[in-house]
Amino acid sequence: MTLTVDFEDSETRSAARSRTRSGDGDPVVWECTDDGATATRDTDYAPTVWVTREGGPVAAVRETVAGMVDVRGATVERRRREWRADPESALRVTVDRVDRIRPVATKLTDLGRPGEYRCYGVDLSPGFRYCLDRGLSPVPDRELRTLELGTTEAARNGDPLDSVTVDGDTFEGNTGGLVARVADTVAEVDPDVLVLDAGATIPTLYEAAATAGRTLQLGRRPGWKRLAGESTYESYGQVHHSPARYTVPGRAVVDRSNTFFYRQAGLDGCLDLVERSWKPLQELAWASIGNVLTAIQIREARDRGVLVPWRSYRHERFKSARTLADADRGGHTLEPAVGVHEDVHELDFGSLYPSIMIEYNLSPETVRCDCHDRADVPGLGYSVCDDRGYLPDVLGPLVTDRRAMKRERAATDDPERRRALDRRIEAIKWILVSSFGYQGFSNAKFGRIECHEAINAHAREILLDAKAELEAGGWRVLHGIVDSLWVTAAPDVPDRERTPLAELAERITEQARVPLEYEAAYDWIAFVPRADSDAGALTKYFGRVADPAPSDDAHTYRGIECRQDSTPPFVADCQRELIRTFDTHRDPEAVCDRLAGQLQTLRSGAVDPAELVVEKRVSNEREAYSQRTRSVAALDRLADTGLGREPGQSVRYVVTDDGRDSRERVRLARESPTEYDAEFYADRLLRAAESVCAPLGWRRGGIEDYLADRADASLSAFGR
Structure with missing residues (x-):
């Protein structure tokens, strides 16, 4: 059905960058057809926001609100302020156009004393809002055509356009010729989706066209628009940059530099989430995981007549110091057994946190409810209401569908179908992963810290119970991280007395009410110690997968240098080669011999x-x-x-x-x-080699001593 929704307003620009005003903010709905897309302008659309009042009737200000600038009207209707609240009077305010919603909402909250008037349904993205209001699915009903375009960073910063990338091929030449190539390709392909290396490629190409006196039309109509400027923000202690966002009429724009889901799950995964959230493709592509999860929750809220808060109004309840200490903990992680272990098995709780929420009915409105006084949450004593929570209803279809996709993937031999399923599985995985953490996010619209704490408490109990059950069945638990366990046969238990893992997994699943799945078998696995002690690093290990698929790497790597983004490709490749040597010989001397050759290549200047x-x-x-x-x-x-x-x-x-x-x-x-500075990179390579040799007991000093002795022996032999 709908491909994209454009709001044509005063920011729309023609190819020559002149400002045009078309439609005064009316939404233009682009729907896919067999041979392209058609546009329909919706001149009757007017968005709405909702207002409630604390300590007085909201109807008393209806006439005042109706007379505000940018407001078309105001009516009193019944809505629920929270998931379990009874319907109450709320003011439905109809606004002239989408870009006036926030200014109107600000004036509404300023009507009385602070906190007296609260607004709802304010900060929805425009296309998402329109699709919800009109009941219009943004899922295209045919396969989408894509076209990839790219320009150089220098061109995007004002230098002349001297090259462009079109669907992976780079072309060089004069500006006019390059613009013509792009224009001809767009006209020939008639793409539904433009995949750009950077959003600024759009103004860059239009600037180049104007300079060269060429005609360029990237959209299905002339012009382009900047949706938002660039910004910098902090998340989980890291600084991130969000580039400016751009669009063209009639085509969804995906900016590779500003899309999580397209990078992780491709077009198939994005479209799966479009169907679940009703965020149009372009908006979903730049959205965060939490943003998409919230969109899915908003759909559920609207279906139940629940208002969507502009800001989070739910405050943390009082806790004693003891309860706070018990509750303020994350998932449980066991210290790994440092060293190399043979015949290791990995078991994972499938979608642990979402499954806990579903099975134990953990939802912001059910945890610490007012209708029960009992200790339902282990270690915390929180009660959980018997009435079904909204969050299990939101997450249930995601978990069920993902498991069904994994079963279908295992059963199909069609590589294209497998790839499509992989992408959809990956997309849902990220939503499920974030569903837990989002409950503790202070700005989550429907989150609540007590729900977050209850989920963690159940997860800790489940992991420790599973560990005890496995050990009682004759297995040694080597490591455990929140929802995963690595085990090997306990050496002091005879094989005949050891309970099969399948039987134990079934027993644990029944007790935990969360499926414990057999994830992988390893011929061997090595847990790496910390850099500053002999204790195990919690998330650093590598190993060899038993019976890997022909197309897969036989080895797995987690947390070590070759998995770190800042590691140079040469060092990462060398570390993987050292692990292959480790696999063959299981001897630190053999690894160091291979390392010596790598260092020699590096120091000779032979590395690109x-x-x-x-x-x-x-x-x-x-x-x-x-x-x-x-x-x-x-x-x-x-x-x-x-x-x-x-x-x-x-x-x-x-x-x-x-x-x-x-x-x-x-x-x-x-x-x-x-x-290059060979010694700088030699230091990085030695660090990577230490991660490989440390499980065998060789730290950096031992590696350097061995390399020095080897070099001395070689020099002595040369002297003779």
């Missing part, structure tokens, strides 16, 4: 500097740094070229002389450096 690129996210403006770090040197070099980085963006560089403290310390990846 493109394989040594370091990528780092910057957290501040250049001027805010007081230390002369490598990243600062890279920012200085970027500034020399007229470019910059906002906090949350990344810099990519090769270290060329780490002994300096100036911009000469590094070269930008875009400068195509021909040299």
Whole structure:
């Protein structure tokens, strides 16, 4: 059905960047047809917000609100303020157009004393709001055509356009010819979705077309629009950057630099979530996981007549100090048994946190309810209402559908179908993963910290009970992380007395009411110690999968250098090769012998500097740094070229002389450096080698001593 919804307003620009006003904010609905898409302008649409009042009748201000600027009318209707609340009088305020909703809502909350008037249904994205209001599914009813376009960073920052990328092929030439190639390809393909390397590619191409005197139309109608400017924000202690967002008429725009779900789950996964959330594809592509989860919850709320709060009004209830200490904990993690272990099995609780919410009826409105006084939550004593919560109803179909997809994937031999299912499974996984954490997020519209605490309490109990059951059945638990357990046969238990894992998993599933699934078998697995002690690092291990699929890597890697984004490709490849050597010989000397060859290659200058690129996210403006770090040197070099980085963006560089403290310390990846600081990268390679050898008892000092003895022996042999 609907492909996208455009709101044509004063920000729409023609190809020559002149401002045009078309439709005064009317939504234009683009629906897929067999040979393209058709547009329908909805001139009757007017969005609504809701208002409630504390300590007085909201009807008393109906006439005042109806007379406000940008308001078409106000009526009193019955709605539920919360999931379990009775319907009450609320003011339905009809607003002239989507972009006036927030100003109107601000005026509404200023009517009385602070907190007297509260607004609902304010901050929904425009296309999502329209689809909900009109009951219009944003799921296209045919396969979508995509076209990928890209421009260079320099061109997006004002340099002349000298190359473009079209569906993976890069073309160079004069600006006019490149614009013509893009225009011809768009006309030929007639894509439904434009997949861009960066959203700023849209204004860059239009600027180039204007400069070259060429005609360019990226949309199904002329013009383009900036939806939002760039911004910087902090999430979970990390600084992130959100680039400006752009759109063109009649086509969904996906910005690869600003899309989580498209990167993780592709078009198939995105469309699955479009169907569940009713967020149009373009809005879903840039949305966060929590944003999409909230959209799914909002659909459920509207179906039940529950108002959607503008801001979270639910406060944490009083707790004693003892309860607070018991509750303020996360999932349980066991300390891993450092070393190499043979014949290891991994067991996972399928969708643990969502399954806990479903099976134990944990929802913001059911935990610590007022209608029961009993200890339903282990360790915390919280009660849980018997009435079904909204959250289990929201998550139930996601868990059920994902399990059905996994069964279908296992049963099909069609590679295309398997890929599509993989993407849909991946998309749902991220929603389920976030559903737990979002309950403890202070700005979650429907979240509540007590629900978050109750979920964790059940998860801790389930993991520890499972550990006890496995050990009683003759298995040794090597490690456990929240919802996963790694076990091997206990050496002091005869095989005939050991309970089969399948039988134990079935027993644990029945007790926990959450499925414990057999995830994988490993010929061996190595748990890595911490860098500063002999205790096990909680999330660092590697191993060999038993009977891997022909197309899969036989080895698994978690938390070590080759899985870290900042590790240069050469170092990551070397570490994987060292693990293969480890697998063959299970001997630290053999690993170090292979390492010696890698170090020799590195120090001889034979490594392509493109394989040594370091990528780092910057957290501040250049001027805010007081230390002369490598990243600062890279920012200085970027500034020399007229470019910059906002906090949350990344810099990519090769270290060329780490002994300096100036911009000469590094070269930008875009400068195509021909040299590198071999000793800097040798240090990184030794760190990676330590992760491989440490489970065998060799730390960095032992590795360096062995390499030095080997070098001395080689020199002695050469001297003879």
